[in-house]
Amino acid sequence: MRTPQSRTALKNPRFRSPLEDRLIPVQARIAAAWTTFMFLYIYVDIFNLYKPGVVDGILNGLVWRFDISATLLTIFLVSVSIPALMVVLSMMLPARMNRATNLVVASLLIPYSMFNAAGATWEWAAFYGISIGIEVLLLVFILRSAWAWPRRTTPSATRTTSVDDELHHTPQQT
Template identity: 30%
Template sequence: MSTPSGPNWTLENTKVDVKIKLSALWIATMLCYIYGDYFELYVPGKLHSMIDGKMLPLGPVTQGMLIGTSTMMATQALMAFFSLVAPPALNRWLNVVFGLVSGLIVAMVITQGGWMFYKLLGVVEIALLMTLVRLAWTWPRCSLSLETSR
């Protein structure tokens, strides 16, 4: 099957809704987070410290540490969903607040040291989160007459 080509045929660049962009940014951030933790298992000594119940450089693993980590992951997963379904005003503020908080947490984690791949993924996560915050902050506006007619 051939596709039309030439000067009369161009690919359509469809507009993507801001909610879908925000959701995709949360998913991309979460994937970087997960892959960073997965690749970290290949760092010499990491599995041994996990078996010993230690989370380097923090020390012995506690339920509080695991709840904190789980909360961060659950927040990202929930924000991927809420970005699609929450009303715009609430959606905007949830994305700004949780995007900034998540970015600060990632920045604190990557400044603790670690291998370069982990820092690289952390920088990518921060860039994605700051893009997300900017997109939410500059959420497109519509006139009041358009909004009330929907």
């Protein structure tokens, strides 16, 4: 049985549990969401290959109703590169540019993701509904995180005197 910690232990970082929830910087949260988005994006495309007739169409030079060409594949490459690059950009860009970039790109990708349902039959409604639904939820999370990006507060002592000498920030400073 676990004994409750004293008030002093809860306030002093040296006595915190190693399983403590740490504040995650907004850049890392957004990059994690873009990474999840990319995994889903890729797996949906892979699973789509299992639909009857898709591989036959590809072998016959067609993707959906479009002829496979260098232009089409370039468009596909650009469309998958944008969210892939957002993983890195979310960690590397300065806060102001990062926030604006995430707001713009996530906003543009919501209708683009929904377009994937175009031409789908009711037989595949669950597949597209779940995949597009999760993609849109991730994009909304990115929009919400970027929109609520914490503003700089007055500088204060953020260094702790703990043994591990980690930085601890208030939610407004993260």
